[in-house]
Amino acid sequence: MREREDYVVPFFNNSVRFDKPPLTYWCQLASYRIFGENDFAARFPTAVAAAAAALVLLAWGSRIGAERVGWLAAIIFTLCLQTFIHGKAAVADMWLVLFVTAAHWAGYELLRPAFSRGDSTGGERPATAWWWLFYAALALAFLAKGPIGWTPLLTVAASKFFLPNLRLHRQFGLAAGVAFTLALVGLWGIPALLRTNGEFFRVGIGHHVVERSIATMEGHGGNSLGMYVLTLPLYFLTLFLSFFPWSLQLPWLARQLRKGRDARDLYLLTGSAIVFLIFTLVKTKLPHYTLPAFPLLALLLARHLAPVTARANRAYRTAFITGTVLLAIALFAFPLAKRLVPSAQLLEQASADLRPEMQIGAVEYVEPSIVWYFRGRAKGWLTSLPPKNARSFMAEPGARCLILPTSLAASIFPDRPREWRRYATRGWNIVKGRRVDLTLLIKSA
Secondary structure: OOOOOOOOOOEEEEEEEOOOOOHHHHHHHHHHHHHHHHHHHHHHHHHHHHHHHHHHHHHHHHHOOOHHHHHHHEEEEEEOOOHHHHOOOOOOHHHHHHHHHHHHHHHHHHHHHHHHOOOOOOOOOOOHHHHHHHHHHHHHHHHHHHHHHHEEEEHHHHHHOOOOOHHHHHHHHHHHHHHHHHHHHHHHHHHHHHHOOOHHHHHHHHHHHHHHHHHOOOOOOOOOHHHHHHHOHHHOOOOOOOOHHHHHHHHHHHHHHHHHHHHHHHHHHHHHHHHHHHHHHHOOOOOOOOOHHHHHHHHHHHHHOOHHHHHHHHHHHHHHHHHHOOOOHHHHHHHHHHHHHHHHHHHHHHHHHOOOOOOOEEOOOOOOHHHHHHHHOOOEEEEOHHHHHHHHHOOOOOOEEEEEEHHHHHHHOOOOOOEEEEEEEEEOOOOOEEEEEEEHHHHHH
């Protein structure tokens, strides 16, 4: 997108990418301009979004209870396992989390007159400011990852069940607000649809939203009806790992809520439950899909932990231990694990032989990591090749490099020219969970 100077239609590796709307890519483009084209620059915006989500929780928690609630909520969210994993990944989820959380906060503020009295507000902002924030956050959440960003609307609508006197149209100005949200989305969406003749909608919504909901995609979920039924409780089971170590407090929280809960608890519970229910019913399943519910769970847990001094102090000790362990993993384990990433190791070995004008080919290992690592040195686009075309690719004029399984390299190029450089590595394809043995061949001219 940066090289094409096309910021409307997402492109990756010189091909259109309709998987997601462009907000995450825009942020990565800005990061590339600052830090250059590398994996750090691709990941950095996600870390910014995660930090911003923690700040939202800090501010919201301080208004929903006290400053201690805000700090504890931010700590719980930041130091749960799923945030640690996705808070540094070059994916769209954390931007979705940020704006869904902001919309839920704005929705809460618009609902405040309907909640019971006695809340410590610390001063009121004009309701119009929260109205603008609510609908702007919904638009940005859609631009991050599509219609799932509009779940706060469902949370607000469901509030009618525990706030029976609520007048949604009066408090939220729904007609004008939805029009404002659609207008913001349309500033990008209409040009994108026109430029792609509607293909963006057909693939982005039809394939990646509708089909993902009713069919298993990329092997994530159960194909048969029986397997679908068996996977229905998946997220309620993975929550204890994804939300670790704070998931250990959830049974205690459930007991507290059974003893007594107010409208604020119900608002946070409803927002969390809607996210879990939607992805429970969706057929394609991945553990991180429910991440937008985690800030609400963190705030709900913090709200009940903070007043119980002994448990709150234990939570801070848990946070210190967890933070220390995660910091050690980040500083020491991840650099060691990088040695298992084949693309990174091949780049390290062959860095001196790569040239900007080189074309890049790959056989049976066409992973995005090749683009992340190699594009900083070789500006050619990654070309996926069947084994039968490997020789003709390398025979074409100009500098070229080819990545392929070592077993194929021996059979396809038994008599490779002496001037070609050869590098080999073994590692893991972490996404697919299998070991790989790769060879990199480089032809300088």
